[in-house]
Amino acid sequence: MKKPDVIVIGGGLVGSAIAYGLSKNARVLILDEGDRAFRATRGNFGLVWVQSKGLGAPHYARWSKRSADLWADFATELKDATGVDTHHKRTGGVHLLLTEQEVAARTAMMEQLRREAGNDGYEYEMLDAAGVRGLLPNAGPRVLGASFTPYDGVANPLYTIRALHTALAARGAQYSPGHTVSLIDKESGVFVVRTDQGTFHAPKLVIAAGLGTRRLAEMVGISVPVNPQRGQVLVTERLAPGVMGGGVTFTNARQMVEGSVIIGDSQEDVGLDNRTTVPVMSNIAARAMACFPVLEKAQIVRAWGALRVMSPDGLPIYAESKTMPGAFAATCHSGVTLCAAHAREIARWIAGGERPEPTLKLVPERFDVPKTA
Numbered sequence: 162m163k164k165p166d167v168i169v170i171g172g173g174l175v176g177s178a179i180a181y182g183l184s185k186n187a188r189v190l191i192l193d194e195g196d197r198a199f200r201a202t203r204g205n206f207g208l209v210w211v212q213s214k215g216l217g218a219p220h221y222a223r224w225s226k227r228s229a230d231l232w233a234d235f236a237t238e239l240k241d242a243t244g245v246d247t248h249h250k251r252t253g254g255v256h257l258l259l260t261e262q263e264v265a266a267r268t269a270m271m272e273q274l275r276r277e278a279g280n281d282g283y284e285y286e287m288l289d290a291a292g293v294r295g296l297l298p299n300a301g302p303r304v305l306g307a308s309f310t311p312y313d314g315v316a317n318p319l320y321t322i323r324a325l326h327t328a329l330a331a332r333g334a335q336y337s338p339g340h341t342v343s344l345i346d347k348e349s350g351v352f353v354v355r356t357d358q359g360t361f362h363a364p365k366l367v368i369a370a371g372l373g374t375r376r377l378a379e380m381v382g383i384s385v386p387v388n389p390q391r392g393q394v395l396v397t398e399r400l401a402p403g404v405m406g407g408g409v410t411f412t413n414a415r416q417m418v419e420g421s422v423i424i425g426d427s428q429e430d431v432g433l434d435n436r437t438t439v440p441v442m443s444n445i446a447a448r449a450m451a452c453f454p455v456l457e458k459a460q461i462v463r464a465w466g467a468l469r470v471m472s473p474d475g476l477p478i479y480a481e482s483k484t485m486p487g488a489f490a491a492t493c494h495s496g497v498t499l500c501a502a503h504a505r506e507i508a509r510w511i512a513g514g515e516r517p518e519p520t521l522k523l524v525p526e527r528f529d530v531p532k533t534a
């Protein structure tokens with residue numbers, strides 16, 4: 162592409178969703194490092210999840226819910242445009258609880274989320290052991306309770322990224338894998354982006370490079386202090402449809418349309434290490450079997466580790482550079498959940514519209530340490 166209007170650095174879920182929204186009215190070039198990079202998009206769990214988001218940060222709860230509300234229409238639009246089904250479903254979500262301490266902590270958390278939501282409202286239900294068994298006959302005897310909200314659901318992240326890339330190509334956007342960006346500058350009002358495959362120019366720039374965002378955003382004067390957080394995921398052989406029952410989505414085990422159940426996931430601060438480890442996989446499997454004894458006999462056929470893109474408070478960061486206007490950075494640790502809002506509302510803001518209200522506080526300045534006297 163000779164003269165793009167916008168260059169997006171990063172072709173994962175965040176960059177691709179924003180590029181998709183921008184490509185409606187602009188020529189978009191996506192530069193992506195590709196298979197050599199750590200790519201959370203290829204290793205995640207696929208929840209479109211609202212219920213635990215935004216404790217102490219109601220704006221983030223509102224943002225997550227807004228994206229979940231936009232997802233059905235977004236999935237239909239992608240399917241109509243590309244024929245690729247993202248397998249999005251809003252089933253309602255259940256988090257199962259195995260100890261009295263877990264029940265007490267979850268009850269307090271859900272009540273706080275409801276209180277903080279104020280007039281926005283927050284529908285939820287705490288189920289006791291009998292309530293769980295009424296809803297989920299396949300839950301194990303060790304399950305003491307659960308939280309439920311109607312907001313949650315799933316989407317297959319691999320089909321979602323395929324749908325986005327197919328739709329981008331149909332709109333004339335160019336996706337260039339194997340292009341690692343090493344340097345960004347601005348000359349005569351135009352961004353100059355150097356890669357190992359050549360130099361590219363555009364008047365607008367979006368940095369959405371996952372764990373690469375920290376280093377690249379610094380080059381345009383935006384601080385994006387993200388770090389890796391590992392999650393490990395197990396995959397079973399194909400099992401009978403509906404093996405866990407209930408028709409709802411669970412936080413720690415999910416059956417895919419093909420029949421496999423994916424089980425996970427952990428939260429570990431181990432730096433840039435995406436390997437799997439036996440102790441963590443054992444813990445994940447033990448919890449899943451306690452929740453669903455039917456999984457005890459299932460064979461594990463695959464496992465992986467992947468790195469989340471985590472800010473210090475776990476919330477997204479969206480910013481435009483003050484020193485180099487026209488350069489934006491976007492990052493989050495729930496890129497499946499927020500995909501629809503990124504494609505619609507973040508893209509609209511970057512294109513020149515109003516910044517979405519729930520994101521006004523999701524700026525890097527919140528991490529600035531006040532100077533003491």
Ligand SMILES: Cc1cc2nc3c(=O)[nH]c(=O)nc-3n(C[C@H](O)[C@H](O)[C@H](O)COP(=O)(O)OP(=O)(O)OC[C@H]3O[C@@H](n4cnc5c(N)ncnc54)[C@H](O)[C@@H]3O)c2cc1C
Nearest residue numbers: 173175194195201202206208342371373392495496497498
């Ligand atoms: C185990 C696990 C489970 C998860 N579960 C969920 C879930 O259930 N629901 C949910 O909403 N989210 C979940 N997530 C989070 C979700 O996967 C991420 O939020 C999302 O994938 C982030 O997308 P991204 O585009 O920012 O980053 P990535 O997917 O990491 O993509 C970044 C892209 O930038 C490119 N890049 C990096 N550096 C450069 C460079 N210098 N030049 C050019 N390109 C570059 C890379 O090639 C890569 O393609 C999970 C994550 C993990 C690890």
